[in-house]
Amino acid sequence: MRGRRAVENRSMPTPPRRLGARRRRPAVLAMAVALIAAGGLGGAVLYNSSGQRIAVVALARDVPMGQVISSDDLVVAHIAGDPALRPLDARDLQGTIGLRATTDLKRGALLVKSDLTSDPATQAGQQIVGVYAKRSQLPATKLQPGLQILIVNAPAGDGGSAGATTRSPDTLTAVVAAVGRPDTDGSTVIDVAVGPSDGPKLALWVAGGKFQVILAPRSSGGS
Structure with missing residues (x-):
């Protein structure tokens, strides 16, 4: 009886190990990670090329017409560059302090050159x-x-x-x-x-x- 079992065990084929599948699995994962990284990099390049971020001057709060601009009225904002928009560059922020508003300025709006004047509210001799x-x-x-x-x-x-x-x-x-x-x-x-x-x-x-x-x-x- 013991000999018959030994013969049966020798006659049953051993299933082959799928070494190739195990070896391919890390390679597939590595390739997927590389593709995802490449896609993110490509998206970042496309984003930067389509809209470069620039620093501009914006209004931190409402400023009525005629009021002198103070540093508390202004804030630096970063927006995508657009040829249709001509806001003041953030480097001009200090130069706008002390100027008067030529119109009512609203919080969150971008500051443009025509919004400001250096002319005093009153004239000499008045x-x-x-x-x-x-x-x-x-x-x-x-x-x-x-x-x-x-x-x-x-x-x-x-x-x-x-x-x-x-x-x-x-x-x-x-x-x-x-x-x-x-x-x-x-x-x-x-x-x-x-x-x-x-x-x-x-x-x-x-x-x-x-x-x-x-x-x-x-x-x-x-x-």
Whole structure:
């Protein structure tokens, strides 16, 4: 019986070992890793060639028209280069500090050259007059430095009676130099710049309290 089992064991063929498959498996994995790495490298090259990242100047917060730019208003942003966009280079950031905004600037927007000016809000020889105005004497639009306005004198009694002579109200052209913080009732002190001969006249209007502030047309520059 023992001899028969030995003969049977010798007659059963031993399955061959798949050494070739085991040897190929690491090679296949290595090839896959190489292809993935090559694909990532190719994608990076394509990304860099299609849109090179550049450092530009952007707005860190809202800046109203006429306000002087400070370092806290600006931030460096990195964007893909585009010939259609001409934002200020990050190297020009320090040079923009101290300039005035020519329009309302919004947080997150890219800063361009036309957004800034070195021209002062007031001109040499102008007088600064503080105008204390009630909410009803001001336009609903928020006044900002650099904005041109008209101040109309409306003294009591003009046109108030049937016998009064109707005449055109006195008007002065002014530029907003600074805007104070509104009081609880909405009254605000506004520093305005006027010509050398108009300062005393405007001061009398303000003392009388009968005046109105009007926005001047930007296109015509006011009159």
